[in-house]
Amino acid sequence: MDQNELLEIRKEIISVAREMQDIGLIVRTWGNISSRVDKDHFLITPSGIRYEDLTPEMIVLVNIHDLSYEGEYKPSSESKVHAVAYRVRKDAEFIVHTHQVYASCAGTLGHKKIYSYFDDEDIVIPVAPYALPGTQKLADNVARTLKKYKDNNGIIMANHGTLCLGADSREAVREAEILEAACNDYLIDVCKIDMTHGVEVGYNSHLEDGQIVYDIADNPERVKMIHNQIYTKRPNVTHIIHNKSEAVMTVSRRANHMKPLLDDFAQLIGVGVKIPNNEDEIYHNIKKNVNVIFAQNDGAYCVGSSEEDAMAVAMVLDKGCIAYMAVMRNGEGHYLSLFECLKMNRHYRKSYSKLADLNK
Ligand SMILES: [Zn+2]
DSSP: OOHHHHHHHHHHHHHHHHHHHHTTSOOTTOSEEEEEEETTEEEEOBTTOOGGGOOGGGSEEEETTTOOBOSSSOBOTTHHHHHHHHHHOTTOOEEEEEOOHHHHHHTTSOOSEEEEEETTEEEEEEEEOOOOTTOHHHHHHHHHHHHHTTTOSEEEETTTEEEEEESSHHHHHHHHHHHHHHHHHHHHHTSOOOOOOSOOBOSOEEEETTEEEESSSOOOHHHHHHHHHHHHHOTTOOEEEEEOOHHHHHHHHHOSEEOOOSHHHHHHTOSOEEOOSSHHHHHHTOOTTOOEEEOTTSOEEEEESSHHHHHHHHHHHHHHHHHHHHHHHHSOOOOOOHHHHHHHHHHHHHHHHHHHHHHO
C-alpha cells in the first residue's frame, strides 16, 4: 500500500472517531478505532490523545503479529485486542472499541450473553469474560469469544465496553449503534432501568487565585461547607462538579457503598465510594484517590484538577450508577475484585500524571 492510500485510511479513522464522538458512543480519549491495512498491519488511534486533537500522522501503523509499531506515537494500549480480532476474524477490515453506556452496563450483569432485539429481530450479544485491560488474558478472552460466535460482529467486553467489527467503517459503527439500542432495551425490559445518561449540574465551583468561585451566586451554607472541606483536604483539586443526574440521585438515596462494576470507574473514581447517612459522614468520605464525594439524597460532588477532569469523573460516575442500579434490579452482577481495582487505579494515576507532565 502506498503512502497516499495510507493517508486516506488515517483520515478515515479520524473522521470515524469524530462521528462516534458526535453520536455519543465515544467520549474523551476512551475507546479506539482501527483499520486493517494489509495482511500484516493495521492502523490504530494513538494512546492518550483527545480525538479533537488528532492529525493523520498520529495514527499508528502496528504489526498484527508482534504489535511492533513505527513512529513517535504510542498505539492505544488496547492494540492487543484489535490484533487478535484481525487474526481470528479475517472478514474484519475495521474495528471500533467503545466504552458506550448501555452496552457496558449490560456487561456488568454477569451474563454470558445478552438476549435482546433490534428492528423486531431477536439478537444475541456475546459477552467476553473479564480480564484486566491491556493484558494477554483479555486478548485471549476476546479471541475465544469472536471465534465461537463467528456470525457476530459485535461483542461486549465484560465490565469494560464493546468491540465492533465490520467489512468497512460503516458496518463497524452501525454495529456499535445496534448494540447500544439493544442493550438499552434490555436494561429497560429486564432490569426496569430507563435512565438517560449525562450530567445534571447542581452546585459547581472552582478555585481562582485560591478563592472558591461558585457558578451560582446563592449557595446554601451546608453546600459551601462541603466545597470548603474538599478544597482543604484535597490540595490538587481545583474544580468541583455537583452531579444530580437521575442515576446519581437514585444511588445517593438508596445505596450505602459502591464497588466498581466498570474499569473506568476503578480508574477515574477510585476503588470504592461510600454514600453517607448524615451530613457529618460526608466530610469523612473526602479522601485521597477517591474523586467522588456523595451527599445523602443530594447527588455527588465530582472533583478534578481541571474542569475537563471533573466532568470526566461526573460522566463515568453517572454510567457507574446506571450499572449499579441495573445490577441491583437484576439481582446479580459481576463486581471487579479489590486487587483488580487497586492495580488499575494505581496504573491509571501513574500513567495519567506522566501524560499530564508531557502536555505541560
Ligand atoms: Zn477500553
